[in-house]
Amino acid sequence: ELYTNGISRFANSHYNYLPLMYADERNQSLTNIKRQYISYIGGISNDHAFGEYVDFIYEAYKNNTFHNIKFLIASWRDIPEDKRIHEMLSAGVLDVSSGKPMSNDQINRYYASTYIVWNAYNRSTQSGVLAKSFMFGTPGLVMRKNLSEFVEDKREVIAIDDNTDFSQISTAVDVVIQNFNHFSTEARQNYERNYDYKCHNKAMESILNEV
Numbered sequence: 001e002l003y004t005n006g007i008s009r010f011a012n013s014h015y016n017y018l019p020l021m022y023a024d025e026r027n028q029s030l031t032n033i034k035r036q037y038i039s040y041i042g043g044i045s046n047d048h049a050f051g052e053y054v055d056f057i058y059e060a061y062k063n064n065t066f067h068n069i070k071f072l073i074a075s076w077r078d079i080p081e082d083k084r085i086h087e088m089l090s091a092g093v094l095d096v097s098s099g100k101p102m103s104n105d106q107i108n109r110y111y112a113s114t115y116i117v118w119n120a121y122n123r124s125t126q127s128g129v130l131a132k133s134f135m136f137g138t139p140g141l142v143m144r145k146n147l148s149e150f151v152e153d154k155r156e157v158i159a160i161d162d163n164t165d166f167s168q169i170s171t172a173v174d175v176v177i178q179n180f181n182h183f184s185t186e187a188r189q190n191y192e193r194n195y196d197y198k199c200h201n202k203a204m205e206s207i208l209n210e211v
Contacts, residue, residue, distance in 0.1 A: 016207050019150060020131050021197040025104070030112040030136065035180070037095070038173060039072040039114040041107070041133075044079060044098075047123045052163045058084045059166050061093050066170075069177070070094065074110045076101050111136040116176045116183075120163040121146060130157070134191035139176050139183035141169070150194050156187040 003009060038057065044050045057071040071088065073079060074097045088094035097106070111117070117133045119140040130140045134156060142151065144159040153159040158172045176183050193199060 014210065016203070018200055018203060019194050020128055021200055022131060022135060022191075022195050024135065024191075024196055025108055026112070026136055030108055033109060033112045035113055035115050036070050037072040037110070037114045038066065038069060038116055038118070039074065039110060040118045041072070041074045041110055041114075042129045044073075044075045044077040047121060049118075049120055049122045049163050050080075052120065052122075053118045054082060054084060055164065056166060056169050057094065058088065060170060061088050061091065066173070066177070069115065072096075072110060072114065073098060074102065074107070107132075108136065111138050114138050115180060116141050116158075116173055119146075119157070120160060120169070122163070131191065131195040134187040134195060137184040137188035137191075139180075139187045141172060141176070151190065156183060156190045158183070 003015065009015070038060075040050065040053045042048060053073075060066055061071070070092075071094045073085075073094070076098070078099045079085060079096065085094065085096070089096060097110070102110075111133055114133070114136075115138070117129060117138055117140050119127055119130050119133075119142045121127070121143060124143070124146040130142070130151070133140055140151075140157040142157045142159050143163060144153070144161050147153065147157075147159055151157045154175075158176050160168050160172050162168055
């Protein structure tokens, strides 16, 4: 909309609108991985509400809210020093991979072993984390204000209004876990419908034919 309504369109009126596109990396070995995490995957930043995620999982750990479900932080960035993270690591309820680039296989395994991925960002544009999650049939927790045209609440994601409200977050996460097959199936179908490059072949062909 900014482009369409701005002066740039006069310099170039030939533009198209497509979502992120991926080649499908899910294989048989990744469909059989045990789900075990509520995960934060991606860059650590205030925009992505990393602090709110840590607040949430620490309270969940203290209250033993999610029995036999662990937490995961997977990021190439270094994690800010936090005694709560060390406590959860020592208790064996949190796994961490941080401070260095991960292999694609490692990242894929994290997505495939996650029940729900944290996408309850304070500020968000189009999220590659959510698209990659859907590739592995992994639903997302999102802020209602950030819902895009590509997702629907209670379908492949579950939306919350406040990412600092423990009760609201834990209830939403529990809904996904208790109805995981539904959410997972919808998430995978969303990937195939929106983010797999194959479903955009005709659009790309049309764009290239305009050149």
